[in-house]
Amino acid sequence: MGPVDYIPRIRDNYARLGYKAYNWVVYRDTAPWAPLRKPLSQCRLGVAASGGIYVTGQVAFHYKDDTSFREIPTDVDTKELRATHFAYDLSDARTDPNVVFPIDALRRLVLEGFLGGLASRFYTFMGGIYSSRRVSEDLAPRLTARFLEDGVDAVLLVPV
Amino acid sequence: MTSAQDITRAVNPPRAAFLDFPLGHTTGKPHEPELQRQILVEALSSFETMTAPGSVKELPFRWSQDGEWKAKAFAEGDDRTPRHDTPQYQDEEDRRRAEQGGSPSCPVCRT
Numbered sequence: 001m002g003p004v005d006y007i008p009r010i011r012d013n014y015a016r017l018g019y020k021a022y023n024w025v026v027y028r029d030t031a032p033w034a035p036l037r038k039p040l041s042q043c044r045l046g047v048a049a050s051g052g053i054y055v056t057g058q059v060a061f062h063y064k065d066d067t068s069f070r071e072i073p074t075d076v077d078t079k080e081l082r083a084t085h086f087a088y089d090l091s092d093a094r095t096d097p098n099v100v101f102p103i104d105a106l107r108r109l110v111l112e113g114f115l116g117g118l119a120s121r122f123y124t125f126m127g128g129i130y131s132s133r134r135v136s137e138d139l140a141p142r143l144t145a146r147f148l149e150d151g152v153d154a155v156l157l158v159p160v
Numbered sequence: 161m162t163s164a165q166d167i168t169r170a171v172n173p174p175r176a177a178f179l180d181f182p183l184g185h186t187t188g189k190p191h192e193p194e195l196q197r198q199i200l201v202e203a204l205s206s207f208e209t210m211t212a213p214g215s216v217k218e219l220p221f222r223w224s225q226d227g228e229w230k231a232k233a234f235a236e237g238d239d240r241t242p243r244h245d246t247p248q249y250q251d252e253e254d255r256r257r258a259e260q261g262g263s264p265s266c267p268v269c270r271t
Contacts (some may be wrong), residue, residue, distance in 0.1 A: 001227035003165040027172040031213035035164050057257045060247040082250040086241040088184040095188035105196040158161050158186050
């Protein structure tokens with residue numbers, strides 16, 4: 001069975017529910033390209049994840065176009081991670097946040113020498129921000145500035 | 161990473177690794193650290209092997225033999241939670257800690 005075609009499926013489902021059609025982001029130009037300038041084993045990796053992960057003690061995300069982000073120290077205790085989101089089934093993320101925030105696997109890959117290192121902070125936010133402009137003009141530039149400040153060579157994006 | 165190939169192709173990022181799993185499992189199955197590690201190795205390798213913008217690598221993992229989960233994904237109804245504009249904590253203990261100023265081991269990041 002091939003991949004799920006979410007765009008037509010969600011469009012049809014929303015139409016049946018009487019919702020306004022969602023305006024999907026479509027980028028037709030050639031994507032920008034920055035080649036990796038050194039092997040992964042020498043790279044410092046950042047992560048930006050939209051699954052609504054926060055650390056206990058932090059203010060949780062709210063569900064209405066929340067464009068805030070949380071900084072997650074990469075030496076965080078995995079047991080202190082929490083998940084909140086309005087639009088996906090949280091049951092697995094709440095028992096193992098690694099399904100949407102791969103912190104343990106990445107720390108292991110650093111120990112194994114596959115990766116050079118991790119950023120000092122990873123960043124999380126809650127997707128389902130229904131204005132792509134607020135993401136591209138507000139949230140994304142703030143995250144990019146944080147990664148540049150932290151000296152990362154590459155960033156892994158983990159949407160949900 | 162992506163578990164929604166058509167949405168990602170529309171967005172057209174420079175590089176993508178597609179994992180054909182149900183949404184909410186972009187980097188693996190719960191409590192399967194070895195699988196999670198393999199998924200990350202396959203995905204991150206794309207940084208070194210991809211040479212053209214817009215490439216999408218399909219990762220060699222299956223959620224289940226039959227793919228039955230695909231029939232249900234977003235097919236009908238609306239399972240989403242109402243759009244509250246107050247913090248939605250996983251549990252009340254989190255709320256208490258946050259309202260008391262956060263955990264000393266982790267700085268609160270408000271924006």
